[in-house]
Amino acid sequence: MRPKKVLIVDDSKLLHRMFEMMLRQYTLVHAYDGREAIDRLNEHKDVDLVLLDINMPRMNGLEFLAEVKSIVEHQRIPVVIITTEGTEDDTQRGLDAGAAAYVKKPFRNEELLGVINRLTASPAP
Amino acid sequence: MTEPRKLADALPPRAGVALEELRATLDRAAELTRELRDLPAPAPAGQVREELAARLADVESDRTELSHKLAEYEQQVGRLMNLYVATYQLHATLDPAEVQATIAEIAINLLGAERFALLFWKTDAAECEIALQQGMDRDGSGLYINNTYAGGDAAVDATLSDGVLRMGPIDGSDVLAAVPLTVQGATVGALVILKLFDHKSGLRPDDRDLLDLLAAHAASALFAARVYSNTDRKLKTLESLVKLVRRK
Numbered sequence: 001m002r003p004k005k006v007l008i009v010d011d012s013k014l015l016h017r018m019f020e021m022m023l024r025q026y027t028l029v030h031a032y033d034g035r036e037a038i039d040r041l042n043e044h045k046d047v048d049l050v051l052l053d054i055n056m057p058r059m060n061g062l063e064f065l066a067e068v069k070s071i072v073e074h075q076r077i078p079v080v081i082i083t084t085e086g087t088e089d090d091t092q093r094g095l096d097a098g099a100a101a102y103v104k105k106p107f108r109n110e111e112l113l114g115v116i117n118r119l120t121a122s123p124a125p
Numbered sequence: 126m127t128e129p130r131k132l133a134d135a136l137p138p139r140a141g142v143a144l145e146e147l148r149a150t151l152d153r154a155a156e157l158t159r160e161l162r163d164l165p166a167p168a169p170a171g172q173v174r175e176e177l178a179a180r181l182a183d184v185e186s187d188r189t190e191l192s193h194k195l196a197e198y199e200q201q202v203g204r205l206m207n208l209y210v211a212t213y214q215l216h217a218t219l220d221p222a223e224v225q226a227t228i229a230e231i232a233i234n235l236l237g238a239e240r241f242a243l244l245f246w247k248t249d250a251a252e253c254e255i256a257l258q259q260g261m262d263r264d265g266s267g268l269y270i271n272n273t274y275a276g277g278d279a280a281v282d283a284t285l286s287d288g289v290l291r292m293g294p295i296d297g298s299d300v301l302a303a304v305p306l307t308v309q310g311a312t313v314g315a316l317v318i319l320k321l322f323d324h325k326s327g328l329r330p331d332d333r334d335l336l337d338l339l340a341a342h343a344a345s346a347l348f349a350a351r352v353y354s355n356t357d358r359k360l361k362t363l364e365s366l367v368k369l370v371r372r373k
Contacts, residue, residue, distance in 0.1 A: 086324030
């Protein structure tokens with residue numbers, strides 16, 4: 001069985017490095033803003049999950065999410081928003097936009113791993 | 126009339142062996158019967174149930190303990206991973222701007238700092254330059270203006286003076302943490318954290334490790350990058366001069 005593929009969308013190099021350490025059992029694809037992430041998604045049609053920051057240059061996370069949800073072939077991909085925007089309104093806005101989960105920075109690694117493992121688990125036959 | 130033959134003689138040779146085996150089996154059965162008779166009476170059902178319940182409780186307790194230990198180990202691994210990545214990233218570049226960006230990323234993404242400033246002593250004055258700041262436009266103290274901190278916060282002043290890391294709440298100070306930045310034992314500045322994101326209730330004990338790491342590595346990484354950058358600039362100037370002289 002092929003490893004699950006995760007697209008990391010964040011403008012922080014530190015977090016990309018951290019995800020490389022955390023998600024060793026996954027194949028990772030990297031993007032540093034929303035526009036680059038759209039390109040990566042078009043190159044990698046088999047992405048299983050997206051980890052998405054909100055505050056990024058060029059195209060922010062919510063704009064990216066709206067674009068992804070408008071493209072039929074990408075709609076099924078679960079998106080986890082990981083951001084410093086932590087109010088209830090922010091959370092609701094993210095979930096309303098179609099995010100599968102909303103995680104606030106700073107996060108505990110084991111908690112985020114739990115969310116990722118749940119969302120990438122193969123569906124029961 | 127012939128004498129009646131013994132039973133064993135009357136049987137074929139292999140049957141004799143089988144008979145011996147049968148006799149041995151019967152002896153063993155008798156022995157087992159005696160052993161069974163001597164066994165203590167079985168415990169009443171209620172007692173067995175109690176013993177099983179006690180053992181089940183032990184197993185449950187072990188499972189809970191192991192589960193807690195596993196959670197602790199996972200947290201430890203997470204903390205170590207954060208420290209490793211932060212250190213790695215601080216020293217991964219010789220570009221001063223990138224080192225500063227990494228310090229900001231550690232403060233924001235790993236510590237949850239919403240408002241902070243990175244101060245460095247100016248070489249020729251008794252005040253600090255603000256090398257990096259985030260969210261300081263909403264700071265009402267008036268101590269951090271025109272990219273300069275001239276003193277006034279008791280905790281920050283003390284840390285800049287004695288190089289000791291301080292975590293709030295501190296009397297006479299608005300800061301949540303004043304982290305000394307040291308290079309070869311000398312305090313060259315401080316990272317001042319004034320506010321965390323609202324969804325983070327306060328600095329946790331494990332944040333202390335990250336603050337210690339910043340105290341030990343942030344300044345040296347930044348200074349190394351600045352020295353390299355200056356040297357590189359001078360080298361390029363010299364190379365240009367040499368080229369110019371050769372053309373003549």
